[in-house]
Amino acid sequence: MSEERPRQRTPWPPVPTEPPTPHAQAPGPGTKLQVHYDECFGCGELDGGLHMRSTVGEHAHVHAEFTVTEAHQGAPGLAHGGLLACAFDEALGSAVGNLLQRPAVTGKLETDFLRPVPVGSTLFITAKLDGTAGRKIYASADGRLDSADGPIAVRARALFVEVAFEHFTSHGYADAMERFRRTRPQTWDINP
């Protein structure tokens, strides 16, 4: 249960990468990030959703908070691991989308669950970009229990893959871009 046992021993990123360069129009430190789509399970206002909010920090970090409610249980009184993974997907995706302003989807997400996360607790998640290699974007995050300097309960790392907007219109709803724009009118017109 200690931070001295990182559990993630394979090299990261797993391939040579370029340093991630935030987009010229990326939001700066202190910016509270908007919901990216109002029906998103992670950041939207859906009943039973995670209702996560993120803020840009220093050094191109993104800070997100996830408060665990009774709707998020796996074992009695404890967060479901799949929902914790979802919270990290959201925080990591928010870092990728907002900082790079490139449409991307999660290709791989791995999580280390280091401590139980009880109902009523809040995970303070810090996500960062680790590198890019063409369309591949590597990012990682730590989730600390109940405060920004609490013990690390969950760690995650992920590969996001940049996609064309057609990804959303051909695999999701045909009017996906209009739906995105209804929540964030200008964002989805930015040229990467």
Ligand SMILES: CCCCCCCC/C=C\CCCCCCCC(=O)SCCNC(=O)CCNC(=O)[C@H](O)C(C)(C)COP(=O)(O)OP(=O)(O)OC[C@H]1O[C@@H](n2cnc3c(N)ncnc32)[C@H](O)[C@@H]1OP(=O)(O)O
């Ligand atoms: C202007 C823009 C504005 C921006 C926006 C701002 C605001 C945004 C804010 C916030 C947003 C986000 C918040 C939400 C977060 C939640 C995100 C999710 O949960 S996304 C849903 C779950 N994920 C899927 O549904 C993907 C399903 N999979 C696919 O569609 C495909 O497999 C895809 C696109 C991932 C890759 O398919 P291919 O055909 O396009 O490309 P191939 O060649 O297969 O992969 C590209 C490279 O990536 C590697 N790769 C792909 N998957 C991999 C894996 N699982 N493991 C290792 N490598 C993998 C491949 O080996 C390849 O590498 P090599 O180029 O050959 O070096």
